[in-house]
Amino acid sequence: MQFHHIWVFLLVLIQSSLTEAGKCPKECNCDGTKLSVTCISKNLTEIPATIDEITVKLDLRNNNLQLLSRGAFVHTPYLTHLNLQRCNIVKVKEGAFRTLGRVTSLNLAYNKIDILYQESFDGLSSLKELILDHNRIEEIQPGAFMQLGFLNMLTLTHNQLVYIPNMAFQGLQSIKWLRLSHNSLNNLAPEAFAGLFTLNRVSLDHNELQFFPTLREVTRLDMSHNPMIYLGEESVSMAKLTHLHLNHMSLQDLSDQALSGAPLLSHLDLSHNQLRYLEPLSGPKQLSSLNLTGNPLYCNCFMRPLKQWARAGSVRLAGACAGPPHLSDEPLQAVAPADLRCRSRTEAPKEEDENDDEALKSSPPATPGINEPRHLNPPQSEAQHATCEGRGLTRIPRGFPAKTQLLDLRSNHFHHLPANSFPGAGQVVSLHLEFCKIREIEAGAFQAMKDLVYLYLSDNDLTTLERRAFAGVPKLTYLHLEGNRLARFPGSALSLLPNLFVLHLERNAISKLEPSGLPSSVTPKLRELYLSNNTITMINKGALDSALLGTLHLDSNQLMEVPTHALSGAPNLEELNLSRNLISWVGPKAFQPISQSLKRLYMDQMGIKKVPQDALLGLGAGLRALTVRGNKLKELPDLSPLTGLEVVDLQDNPLECDCLLMPLRRWMENVGLEVIATCGHPPELRGKKVKDFQVFTSCPEEVSRPEEEVMVTSRPLKKTPKLKKPKPSSLKSPKARPTKTKVKVNKPAKKQPAKKPVTPKLSKNKNTLY
Numbered sequence: 099m100q101f102h103h104i105w106v107f108l109l110v111l112i113q114s115s116l117t118e119a120g121k122c123p124k125e126c127n128c129d130g131t132k133l134s135v136t137c138i139s140k141n142l143t144e145i146p147a148t149i150d151e152i153t154v155k156l157d158l159r160n161n162n163l164q165l166l167s168r169g170a171f172v173h174t175p176y177l178t179h180l181n182l183q184r185c186n187i188v189k190v191k192e193g194a195f196r197t198l199g200r201v202t203s204l205n206l207a208y209n210k211i212d213i214l215y216q217e218s219f220d221g222l223s224s225l226k227e228l229i230l231d232h233n234r235i236e237e238i239q240p241g242a243f244m245q246l247g248f249l250n251m252l253t254l255t256h257n258q259l260v261y262i263p264n265m266a267f268q269g270l271q272s273i274k275w276l277r278l279s280h281n282s283l284n285n286l287a288p289e290a291f292a293g294l295f296t297l298n299r300v301s302l303d304h305n306e307l308q309f310f311p312t313l314r315e316v317t318r319l320d321m322s323h324n325p326m327i328y329l330g331e332e333s334v335s336m337a338k339l340t341h342l343h344l345n346h347m348s349l350q351d352l353s354d355q356a357l358s359g360a361p362l363l364s365h366l367d368l369s370h371n372q373l374r375y376l377e378p379l380s381g382p383k384q385l386s387s388l389n390l391t392g393n394p395l396y397c398n399c400f401m402r403p404l405k406q407w408a409r410a411g412s413v414r415l416a417g418a419c420a421g422p423p424h425l426s427d428e429p430l431q432a433v434a435p436a437d438l439r440c441r442s443r444t445e446a447p448k449e450e451d452e453n454d455d456e457a458l459k460s461s462p463p464a465t466p467g468i469n470e471p472r473h474l475n476p477p478q479s480e481a482q483h484a485t486c487e488g489r490g491l492t493r494i495p496r497g498f499p500a501k502t503q504l505l506d507l508r509s510n511h512f513h514h515l516p517a518n519s520f521p522g523a524g525q526v527v528s529l530h531l532e533f534c535k536i537r538e539i540e541a542g543a544f545q546a547m548k549d550l551v552y553l554y555l556s557d558n559d560l561t562t563l564e565r566r567a568f569a570g571v572p573k574l575t576y577l578h579l580e581g582n583r584l585a586r587f588p589g590s591a592l593s594l595l596p597n598l599f600v601l602h603l604e605r606n607a608i609s610k611l612e613p614s615g616l617p618s619s620v621t622p623k624l625r626e627l628y629l630s631n632n633t634i635t636m637i638n639k640g641a642l643d644s645a646l647l648g649t650l651h652l653d654s655n656q657l658m659e660v661p662t663h664a665l666s667g668a669p670n671l672e673e674l675n676l677s678r679n680l681i682s683w684v685g686p687k688a689f690q691p692i693s694q695s696l697k698r699l700y701m702d703q704m705g706i707k708k709v710p711q712d713a714l715l716g717l718g719a720g721l722r723a724l725t726v727r728g729n730k731l732k733e734l735p736d737l738s739p740l741t742g743l744e745v746v747d748l749q750d751n752p753l754e755c756d757c758l759l760m761p762l763r764r765w766m767e768n769v770g771l772e773v774i775a776t777c778g779h780p781p782e783l784r785g786k787k788v789k790d791f792q793v794f795t796s797c798p799e800e801v802s803r804p805e806e807e808v809m810v811t812s813r814p815l816k817k818t819p820k821l822k823k824p825k826p827s828s829l830k831s832p833k834a835r836p837t838k839t840k841v842k843v844n845k846p847a848k849k850q851p852a853k854k855p856v857t858p859k860l861s862k863n864k865n866t867l868y
């Protein structure tokens with residue numbers, strides 16, 4: 099032992115005398131003047147321990163590190179550049195980079211990372227560029243990027259993302275370019291990109307998206323290589339967008355209003371789609387380039403309006419005619435409008451012959467019918483989808499290309515799916531069977547679809563589900579069963595789906611939920627459960643037991659009370675929608691079991707008459723959204739402990755506008771949110787906004803809750819002993835809280851009422867709550 103130590107010591111001594119900058123690990127090359135260390139392709143399994151502390155650039159490409167443990171870089175606190183490409187990294191433990199507050203560039207490409215944990219990137223507070231391409235990332239945990247406030251570019255291409263949850267990129271306050279190309283994205287939560295005010299460029303190409311995301315700030319968007327067939331009116335609504343790539347998407351048609359929400363668009367790439375015609379696009383006034391290369395454009399009179407429009411607006415058209423024969427291969431830009439002619443009268447566009455009934459009825463010939471499964475984009479290996487939508491089929495057709503990934507069989511008449519209905523569909527990821535009048539699914543119907551992740555069985559006629567209906571699809575993650583006639587929660591059928599993440603059961607006939615239905619053991623990964631529009635009257639304790647459940651929609655059912663006992667089995671619930679039930683009274687501690695996790699609570703249109711003070715007991719700073727719109731509330735409990743509210747909706751309640759409402763009124767003035775509340779009583783004030791109501795100024799100073807403390811602004815009055823922070827988890831002692839301007843998510847934050855401060859009179863008030 100002793101000898102070993104001495105040996106190491108000597109070795110270090112010799113090495114440091116050899117290199118100017120100090121110690122250099124034997125596997126590495128060190129450059130003392132650049133303060134850089136490179137240890138490339140050395141099959142290292144650990145980060146060399148003897149790297150000089152003052153190193154600024156560390157290149158560890160091509161090694162075998164496998165795991166980055168907490169504090170892995172604690173000995174090199176001055177790093178600015180860290181390259182960990184191709185290091186066989188499987189897992190980045192929380193806090194691995196915690197000591198690297200100076201790193202601006204981190205490259206983790208070509209590793210085997212599958213999950214980005216909440217604290218994976220903690221400590222990288224100067225990071226500008228994070229490269230995670232070519233990993234196996236399939237999950238981004240909430241808050242993963244929370245600490246990366248200086249990041250400009252995040253690249254996540256060539257991963258296995260299928261879904262981006264709400265607020266996934268929260269914390270990226272300086273992000274400019276987000277690259278999500280080459281994933282399997284099919285689903286983006288509505289608020290997936292919320293709060294990214296600096297984001298101006300997004301790459302979503304080579305995914306499985308069938309709709310456009312909402313990206314308010316973005317100027318450049320790449321959506322190419324996604325399986326979209328048609329773009330309807332206002333599909334694209336992005337006020338700042340200038341460059342849009344829609345190439346290689348299998349578009350067959352495009353509404354002339356599709357881009358009406360993109361007024362600044364200057365470059366539009368529609369190359370390599372299936373467009374035979376295109377109408378002039380309304381909306382973009384500054385379009386300078388329209389690329390139609392690689393479309394089967396038929397250059398007859400129907401193309402004339404486009405050509406005239408392009409000429410008038412100086413839009414440069416790229417692409418060539420595919421027909422008729424005499425114009426084929428003729429560049430679109432070179433064809434004169436007069437050459438765009440139709441031979442027969444019925445072929446003529448309306449404009450030419452306004453009074454002719456026959457002509458009025460005519461329209462551009464549709465894209466050739468799709469009678470059998472057809473690979474829409476044969477030359478491209480990327481967009482692997484086939485469609486037989488609305489063909490009146492009564493049997494599942496056979497003979498799809500083996501590589502098909504998206505199979506769209508919507509709106510047919512299958513009635514019944516026999517076992518093994520999809521042989522050879524082993525690579526299908528997304529299967530659409532909506533509106534197919536399916537009454538029965540036999541055991542093993544989807545057998546062999548081993549890659550199936552999305553299954554859409556919405557709007558069929560299912561009344562029950564056979565226990566083995568979903569046998570053989572273990573990867574199934576998103577299951578849509580809404581709009582059927584299921585009378586019971588299909589618990590036993592779900593037990594074959596260990597990876598189920600999102601389950602839609604809206605618009606069925608489920609009347610109660612029982613413990614046998616949904617224990618964690620059946621669907622341990624379930625995160626979102628949608629049960630809106632059923633006839634649920636009862637939820638037994640144990641029925642919602644689900645360790646990971648985050649979103650639960652129970653709106654539009656017939657619940658008479660908040661299912662508090664059942665909620666205790668879902669300790670991670672973040673979003674609960676109880677709107678449109680028959681709950682007229684919210685009992686004490688109704689949300690206590692989920693008070694630590696709940697972020698969004700919706701209780702609209704329920705006929706609630708009263709929410710006693712203790713009903714919200716336990717809820718505190720964690721609650722972000724609360725809506726009680728359209729109830730029968732005359733008064734409200736004290737909301738001041740809910741210091742984290744970003745959205746609050748109190749509209750359409752018959753609030754009693756007397757002095758008892760004063761605490762609410764003052765709270766409204768100080769939260770920095772736009773709170774809309776109207777008076778219902780007394781009759782002469784009905785419909786008036788609580789905000790505008792002046793009578794409160796004549797209220798006596800003491801109205802209620804005498805034990806409460808005094809605090810108006812962040813400057814406490816002398817009388818107040820000390821500024822105490824409220825205990826967020828308790829409503830019992832609504833003590834002082836400093837006023838705080840909340841930054842709203844969806845509406846621009848209103849400044850503190852600086853111009854309209856709480857009047858001095860009020861500020862001396864004994865029972866001001868804030």
Ligand SMILES: *[C@@H]1O[C@H](CO)[C@@H](O)[C@H](O)[C@H]1NC(C)=O
Pocket residue numbers: 141143162
């Ligand atoms: C790299 O290291 C691992 C484990 O230390 C070993 O199994 C493997 O053979 C090494 N590979 C090379 C190319 O040296």
Ligand SMILES: *[C@@H]1O[C@H](CO)[C@@H](O)[C@H](O)[C@H]1NC(C)=O
Pocket residue numbers: 345369370387389390391416
């Ligand atoms: C149009 O698209 C094609 C194929 O995508 C590309 O090669 C060409 O450069 C584009 N032309 C213009 C003017 O953008």
Ligand SMILES: *[C@@H]1O[C@H](CO)[C@@H](O)[C@H](O)[C@H]1NC(C)=O
Pocket residue numbers: 604605630631654
């Ligand atoms: C519930 O049903 C109502 C009325 O039919 C409908 O307007 C609403 O969109 C449905 N909600 C959901 C989530 O299905």
Ligand SMILES: *[C@@H]1O[C@H](CO)[C@@H](O)[C@H](O)[C@H]1NC(C)=O
Pocket residue numbers: 630651653654675676677678700702
């Ligand atoms: C909650 O349910 C109501 C009633 O069905 C619906 O209108 C509302 O959009 C839902 N809110 C959310 C956030 O899902």
